[in-house]
Amino acid sequence: MKTKLKITFPAHLTSTPLTYILVKEFDLMINILKADIDFNHIGNILYEITGEIDKIDLTLKHLKTLGVKCELIKSTIAIDEKLCTDCGLCISVCFSQALTIGEPDWALDFDTDKCVGCNHCVPVCPSRAIYEIASQ
Ligand code: SF4
Numbered sequence: 001m002k003t004k005l006k007i008t009f010p011a012h013l014t015s016t017p018l019t020y021i022l023v024k025e026f027d028l029m030i031n032i033l034k035a036d037i038d039f040n041h042i043g044n045i046l047y048e049i050t051g052e053i054d055k056i057d058l059t060l061k062h063l064k065t066l067g068v069k070c071e072l073i074k075s076t077i078a079i080d081e082k083l084c085t086d087c088g089l090c091i092s093v094c095f096s097q098a099l100t101i102g103e104p105d106w107a108l109d110f111d112t113d114k115c116v117g118c119n120h121c122v123p124v125c126p127s128r129a130i131y132e133i134a135s136q
């Protein structure tokens with residue numbers, strides 16, 4: 001299966017190779033979509049992960065024993081259709097083609113299955129129609 005996983009880890013784990021553990025110990029294919037460490041040295045990483053469902057389950061259990069908070073995420077954004085003007089600006093930054101505009105109505109279409117949670121579209125929307133959601 002393929003899914004998105006957001007992990008949040010405390011400061012004392014910043015030097016622990018968490019991504020390496022996911023790949024080497026649990027045989028997952030990993031794509032890092034976002035990563036940051038805040039001013040309290042708390043780390044956040046958003047992964048797209050691909051692997052067997054039982055290995056993903058074991059991974060989550062293992063990370064939790066290390067003190068890592070785990071959230072499986074379907075999509076990280078939502079669109080307020082009342083605010084959207086179908087201007088198309090967000091499409092230009094959506095490399096996964098989750099956002100499209102086309103015939104017959106030329107209205108914005110959002111395919112949550114294609115969204116990889118990069119959040120690049122959020123700041124480009126002049127109508128502030130796109131907003132971040134924590135998880136689904
Ligand atoms: S979060 Fe990224 S992948 Fe998802 S719709 Fe926005 S730009 Fe596209």
Ligand code: SF4
Nearest residue numbers: 084085087088090125
């Ligand atoms: S940039 Fe905003 S207003 Fe324009 S199509 Fe995208 S969501 Fe709609």
